[in-house]
Amino acid sequence: MLKQRKSIVGLDIGTSCIKAVELTREKYDHVITGYAQIEVHHESSRQDAIAELMAAAKFRTKRVATAVSGKNVVFRYITMPHIKDDKLLQAVRFEAGKYIPFDVDDVELGAQKLDAAGDEGSNEMKVLLVAAKKAVVQDQSRMLTDIGLQPISVGVDGFALGNAWELGDMVNPGLQEPGRTVALVDIGSTKASINILRDNISCFAREVPIGGQDLTNAIARRLGIEQQQAEELKRDPGDQGEIMQEAIGQTLEDLGNEVNLSFDFFENQFDGEVQEVWLTGGTSLLPLLEESFEKSFEKRTKTWSPIEGLKVKADNVDVEALNQLSPQLAVAVGLAAAI
Ligand SMILES: Nc1ncnc2c1ncn2[C@@H]1O[C@H](COP(=O)(O)OP(=O)(O)OP(=O)(O)O)[C@@H](O)[C@H]1O
Numbered sequence: 001m002l003k004q005r006k007s008i009v010g011l012d013i014g015t016s017c018i019k020a021v022e023l024t025r026e027k028y029d030h031v032i033t034g035y036a037q038i039e040v041h042h043e044s045s046r047q048d049a050i051a052e053l054m055a056a057a058k059f060r061t062k063r064v065a066t067a068v069s070g071k072n073v074v075f076r077y078i079t080m081p082h083i084k085d086d087k088l089l090q091a092v093r094f095e096a097g098k099y100i101p102f103d104v105d106d107v108e109l110g111a112q113k114l115d116a117a118g119d120e121g122s123n124e125m126k127v128l129l130v131a132a133k134k135a136v137v138q139d140q141s142r143m144l145t146d147i148g149l150q151p152i153s154v155g156v157d158g159f160a161l162g163n164a165w166e167l168g169d170m171v172n173p174g175l176q177e178p179g180r181t182v183a184l185v186d187i188g189s190t191k192a193s194i195n196i197l198r199d200n201i202s203c204f205a206r207e208v209p210i211g212g213q214d215l216t217n218a219i220a221r222r223l224g225i226e227q228q229q230a231e232e233l234k235r236d237p238g239d240q241g242e243i244m245q246e247a248i249g250q251t252l253e254d255l256g257n258e259v260n261l262s263f264d265f266f267e268n269q270f271d272g273e274v275q276e277v278w279l280t281g282g283t284s285l286l287p288l289l290e291e292s293f294e295k296s297f298e299k300r301t302k303t304w305s306p307i308e309g310l311k312v313k314a315d316n317v318d319v320e321a322l323n324q325l326s327p328q329l330a331v332a333v334g335l336a337a338a339i
Pocket residue numbers: 013014015016017018187188189190191192211212213216231234235281282283284285286287328
């Protein structure tokens with residue numbers, strides 16, 4: 001049974017920025033009782049950065065929910081005979097070897113039935129299979145326990161996004177119209193995570209290996225400047241807006257095209273249309289991103305805040321930073337919400 005006032009920290013260990021959001025359930029409310037984020041510049045400093053961040057945030061709990069992502073995680077869509085939920089994982093484990101590029105014994109597997117509404121009468125079902133290298137999951141858990149944390153779950157970014165969205169739906173009833181198909185797209189530093197939800201059920205997840213770092217690289221190349229300077233200019237172009245737009249134009253177009261390919265795949269496979277696109281991730285803070293993607297997707301495209309409607313314990317949270325950077329926190333919020 002759920003205990004009241006249970007706290008959990010969603011810890012999103014991003015490539016360039018670590019984000020931590022503590023959610024506490026108080027009766028019927030979800031309250032943000034802590035928040036911190038810190039940029040990391042080298043893989044080697046990640047563990048120290050997490051320890052520093054956790055100490056600074058003064059969280060109530062050491063229980064953390066994290067995720068793995070990148071090339072050690074694969075998503076596959078498989079069609080298989082109908083199987084009861086409690087036998088699903090066992091059956092998928094049996095089939096997985098045919099579909100994933102790793103040895104089944106070396107991976108943690110997750111499975112989710114898709115398209116529950118559409119398959120009545122059919123004796124086949126579509127299943128989304130997620131496989132993450134065991135060694136990666138174990139290394140990450142060890143890294144966290146070494147600094148005194150209690151890792152309690154390991155998810156993937158795309159599904160965390162879906163959980164954050166569902167939480168938003170729960171705390172803001174009536175805001176989202178039922179029956180819609182939406183694409184959540186989180187654009188980080190090295191990748192964009194996509195999750196397409198139909199009526200709040202995840203139907204499609206994928207990662208595209210393009211992100212904010214590629215934009216910074218394009219600016220540095222175009223202007224012949226150092227990375228650090230290009231990064232600053234990207235965030236605050238001042239009077240260089242035009243040249244900056246020009247510098248990042250091609251990369252944004254490439255990213256938009258890749259995301260569009262995922263929409264096409266979904267639309268072909270699942271016989272539905274993505275109606276709206278909702279952006280998060282640090283790169284969604286880029287001015288004009290909504291506008292540029294709206295043109296490329298030809299769909300309503302907006303940035304969203306995963307903390308909308310949540311209460312905040314203001315005496316332990318920098319509320320201004322939280323509000324300003326909230327789109328960057330979607331994965332962290334979703335990880336905490338899933339528990
Ligand atoms: N105000 C801003 N304007 C534009 N880009 C920004 C802004 N603030 C942060 N970014 C970019 O957002 C990215 C970091 O976002 P985020 O924290 O979502 O990524 P991450 O989780 O570390 O990366 P990944 O998900 O790829 O592992 C960086 O590329 C950074 O340059």
